[in-house]
Amino acid sequence: MGKVKKTRKNTFNYSKNRKKLKRRARNKTAPRIACDEIRKAWDDSRSVASNLAEMGLAVDPNKALSASAHMDTGTEQKQIKKPYVVQELKAAASVPSKKTMGISSDMVLYVRHMVENYGEDYKAMARDEQNYYQDTPKQIQRKVNLYMRHHPDEYKALLTARTKP
Incomplete structure (x- = not known):
């Protein structure tokens, strides 16, 4: 008689938290930035908040507006290292869109x-x-x-x- 081939079943590892692993993997992957102007100036080694601060953009507009309303004019402004991003965004926003819904x-x-x-x-x-x-x-x-x-x-x-x- 021949030998019986033993196969081992894949068993579920209960000691690993799958939800946490998936969240960590999702956070590690770089975000897909749809805006060309921001994508060109993006630095992968920096955080989202510091990247946007360098461009002169706000992470949370609610906090930015409330902070600017309470700030005195004499206080020190944050250093904007990439002001061209805001200028490019304004230029792109001022171009009229030709996308209109047509009629059949x-x-x-x-x-x-x-x-x-x-x-x-x-x-x-x-x-x-x-x-x-x-x-x-x-x-x-x-x-x-x-x-x-x-x-x-x-x-x-x-x-x-x-x-x-």
């Missing part, structure tokens, strides 16, 4: 049809046969207002074309 082409066609035929009579629009989703007059008004915000020139042209015979 189906909705554009729907609103154009409604405005061409009914102008601003939302109750009549609600009874139109192209109102497949049975929108209420208020819902149609919201859609028209959304179209008006995104395409103001086209909306004015639609209204003027409707009023001219």
Whole structure:
């Protein structure tokens, strides 16, 4: 007869605190900084508070505001070693965002049809046969207002074309 191969089961180690080990491992890993300006100036050997203090940023804005309100003007300010970070952040914030929510082409066609035929009579629009989703007059008004915000020139042209015979 052959030998029986003995396998040892993996047993759970009750003496280790898994929650604490996971927390320590998470704290050891470097944070993923989404902001490019801050990531470039970040020093991994320093703490979060000292990194942000060097950049002229606050760790806790509530404490920073309450401290600045109670501080005298003659007191000593903290040394900001990396002032360019704040300048870059201000420059990035001042650039207008081009991300706007668009309108689907189906909705554009729907609103154009409604405005061409009914102008601003939302109750009549609600009874139109192209109102497949049975929108209420208020819902149609919201859609028209959304179209008006995104395409103001086209909306004015639609209204003027409707009023001219």
